[in-house]
Amino acid sequence: MKVLLITLEPERAASEPESPAAALRDLGCDVRAFGFDLGFDEDDLSKDPPQLLVLDARERLEMAYSTLKTLRDLPPLQGTPVIVAVTTQRLSSLDFRAGDDFILVPVVPAELYARLRQLDWRFAAFSAADRVKVGDLEIDTSGYEAFVRDRKLDLTHQEFELLKFLAQNRGKVWTREQLLSKVWGYRYFGGTRTVDIHVRRLRAKLGSPADAMIETVRNVGYKLVDPIVGARG
Amino acid sequence: MKVLLITLEPERAASEPESPAAALRDLGCDVRAFGFDLGFDEDDLSKDPPQLLVLDARERLEMAYSTLKTLRDLPPLQGTPVIVAVTTQRLSSLDFRAGDDFILVPVVPAELYARLRQLDWRFAAFSAADRVKVGDLEIDTSGYEAFVRDRKLDLTHQEFELLKFLAQNRGKVWTREQLLSKVWGYRYFGGTRTVDIHVRRLRAKLGSPADAMIETVRNVGYKLVDPIVGARG
DNA sequence: GGTCCGTGATGGATGACTTCCACTGCTCCT
DNA sequence: AGGAGCAGTGGAAGTCATCCATCACGGACC
Numbered sequence: 001m002k003v004l005l006i007t008l009e010p011e012r013a014a015s016e017p018e019s020p021a022a023a024l025r026d027l028g029c030d031v032r033a034f035g036f037d038l039g040f041d042e043d044d045l046s047k048d049p050p051q052l053l054v055l056d057a058r059e060r061l062e063m064a065y066s067t068l069k070t071l072r073d074l075p076p077l078q079g080t081p082v083i084v085a086v087t088t089q090r091l092s093s094l095d096f097r098a099g100d101d102f103i104l105v106p107v108v109p110a111e112l113y114a115r116l117r118q119l120d121w122r123f124a125a126f127s128a129a130d131r132v133k134v135g136d137l138e139i140d141t142s143g144y145e146a147f148v149r150d151r152k153l154d155l156t157h158q159e160f161e162l163l164k165f166l167a168q169n170r171g172k173v174w175t176r177e178q179l180l181s182k183v184w185g186y187r188y189f190g191g192t193r194t195v196d197i198h199v200r201r202l203r204a205k206l207g208s209p210a211d212a213m214i215e216t217v218r219n220v221g222y223k224l225v226d227p228i229v230g231a232r233g
Numbered sequence: 234m235k236v237l238l239i240t241l242e243p244e245r246a247a248s249e250p251e252s253p254a255a256a257l258r259d260l261g262c263d264v265r266a267f268g269f270d271l272g273f274d275e276d277d278l279s280k281d282p283p284q285l286l287v288l289d290a291r292e293r294l295e296m297a298y299s300t301l302k303t304l305r306d307l308p309p310l311q312g313t314p315v316i317v318a319v320t321t322q323r324l325s326s327l328d329f330r331a332g333d334d335f336i337l338v339p340v341v342p343a344e345l346y347a348r349l350r351q352l353d354w355r356f357a358a359f360s361a362a363d364r365v366k367v368g369d370l371e372i373d374t375s376g377y378e379a380f381v382r383d384r385k386l387d388l389t390h391q392e393f394e395l396l397k398f399l400a401q402n403r404g405k406v407w408t409r410e411q412l413l414s415k416v417w418g419y420r421y422f423g424g425t426r427t428v429d430i431h432v433r434r435l436r437a438k439l440g441s442p443a444d445a446m447i448e449t450v451r452n453v454g455y456k457l458v459d460p461i462v463g464a465r466g
Numbered sequence: 467g468g469t470c471c472g473t474g475a476t477g478g479a480t481g482a483c484t485t486c487c488a489c490t491g492c493t494c495c496t
Numbered sequence: 497a498g499g500a501g502c503a504g505t506g507g508a509a510g511t512c513a514t515c516c517a518t519c520a521c522g523g524a525c526c
Contacts, residue, residue, distance in 0.1 A: 091343040096354040104344060110324040111337060121329040124402075124415065142405040143458075144450045156483060157452035194485060196503065218493075218502070389472055427474055429514070451482075451513065 001116070002048065004077075005033040006067060007056035018106030020056045020085040026109045027116070036060075036067050042074060049076040052116070055084045058105055061093050079130070081119045083112075132167045135227040136210055139167055148210045158183075159202050162195075166214065166224035175221040195222070234349070235281070237310075238266040239300060240289035251339030253289045253318040259342045260349070269293075269300045275307060282309040285349070288317045291338055294326050311375050312363075314352045316345075328418050365400045368460040369443055372400050381443045391416075392435050395428075399447065399457035408454040428455070 003024055007013045010033035013021035024031050032050070034040050053071065057064030064084060071077050082100040085107060094102055101115055132139040138147045144160060146153045155163065165183050166174070174182070176192035184194075199222055203211035215223050236257055240246045243266035246254035257264050265283070267273050286304065290297030297317060304310050317335045319327065327335055333355075334348055363375040371380045374397055379386045388396065398416050399407070407415070409425035417427075432455055436444035448456050 088341055088343055091347045094347050094350075096351045102347065102351075104341070108321055108337070110321050114324045114327055114335065117327070118329050118335075121415065124411065140404075143456060144406045144453055157450075158484070190484095191486070193487095193503090197485075197505095200504065216503070391473070424475065426476085426514095429516095430474070433515070449514070 001029045002050045003029045003031045003052045004050035005031050005054045010035050020107050023107040023109040023112045046076045053080050053082045058087050061090045081123045134167050153205050170224045173217045173220050173223040234262045235283045236262045236264045236285045237283035238264050238287045243268050253340050256340040256342040256345045279309045286313050286315045290317050291320050294323045367400050403457045406450045406453050406456040
């Protein structure tokens with residue numbers, strides 16, 4: 001599980017026993033730790049958004065909420081569940097408007113694990129149907145549906161995954177090998193022409209003029225462009 | 234706050250330090266304590282229903298869930314939030330379909346208070362709408378009944394739970410594994426084909442054309458769609 | 467103790483999807 | 497202008513997920 005951890009001393013956090021960082025590490029989470037000054041690159045975050053946000057607030061609850069307010073405005077963190085680690089003394093200052101969960105320090109790894117499972121259970125239902133829009137194209141990633149001007153596309157699974165990936169990473173050209181590894185999976189063994197064929201069927205189903213959104217870049221690969229942005233260039 | 238407490242030894246419960254009973258007493262709650270055999274009068278309960286249900290399960294989690302199942306069927310407890318007190322050792326056996334929140338014993342009163350406030354906030358925000366409508370389908374979650382165009386469906390328990398879950402989370406595709414963990418319980422280990430079977434039986438009972446509301450998404454799973462929304466394709 | 471009902475497992479059939487192959491057409495470089 | 501290489505096209509075969517029929521098990525109820 002990918003976790004974004006905000007803590008006082010990011011470097012030393014995991015070495016402290018009974019800290020949220022140590023517990024997350026023990027649970028085998030993929031943790032990226034940052035301080036409350038948030039020294040991370042927002043683009044990096046967008047490419048690989050975390051599934052969970054953990055705020056190691058302890059005594060510094062006000063500072064943590066201030067940071068959380070900033071984090072909530074970042075698009076890649078929209079709808080991400082949050083767990084706030086807090087001391088017993090500061091429990092009374094907790095603010096539940098965020099609708100998330102809290103845990104006491106010292107952290108019991110088994111409890112943290114249970115709260116993760118609980119959040120997963122609660123949020124699975126809530127995870128807002130996130131939609132990706134590019135020009136006339138609209139993709140409902142949770143419903144596995146794609147629309148062009150409200151006309152529903154009848155896509156196969158692989159076609160949908162390819163279109164979704166291109167749309168989520170629009171503007172950038174992807175080689176066939178990259179697409180195979182990212183859309184088909186890292187262990188894929190096969191010819192790169194498979195990508196061509198899926199692009200072809202995708203274009204056919206998109207229809208004119210939306211098919212022009214998938215551009216072929218000779219000797220490199222494919223990219224999906226926003227027609228509005230593309231038109232001025 | 235009126236609390237119904239289910240614990241092993243109702244008479245002595247409050248005298249034990251760090252027990253849920255003692256913590257509730259310290260918080261000034263109006264506690265009525267009963268054993269797991271539930272020796273209370275249902276009429277009394279109806280006249281003065283509790284606002285919270287606390288299960289002091291500790292090691293006896295299975296027994297607590299069994300009791301909870303019985304309690305859930307009592308009309309005066311419909312929609313009452315539940316907190317399960319459990320030991321660290323039994324955390325891994327928690328089933329989140331049943332309880333709304335949990336707390337570790339020994340209980341820290343301040344934490345219990347915080348969890349009460351959290352539950353209060355959560356329940357105020359989502360005042361359980363016990364009737365779900367999707368197209369011609371109408372589900373009465375508290376009455377365990379489902380209707381299609383006012384024709385009552387004769388569903389089994391598992392079929393009803395599956396339909397309810399899909400209806401409450403319509404539009405989103407769920408994998409078989411997700412459905413197993415959310416509808417059957419996360420501890421369920423078995424073939425994913427079980428989901429197929431129940432979907433098939435559900436479709437048969439829904440009848441045409443309502444059966445088309447449950448869509449199969451190849452390579453992913455199932456979802457329930459609102460036919461009105463779906464019609465734009 | 468027998469029967470019915472709910473639940474989940476198994477194996478085969480079906481049909482859709484993915485992939486590969488051979489060919490054609492196009493683009494860019496020389 | 498010619499050629500090499502890359503991308504698009506059509507068809508065909510293999511694979512795989514889903515659906516379906518049937519059966520086995522366990523509990524509830526009579």
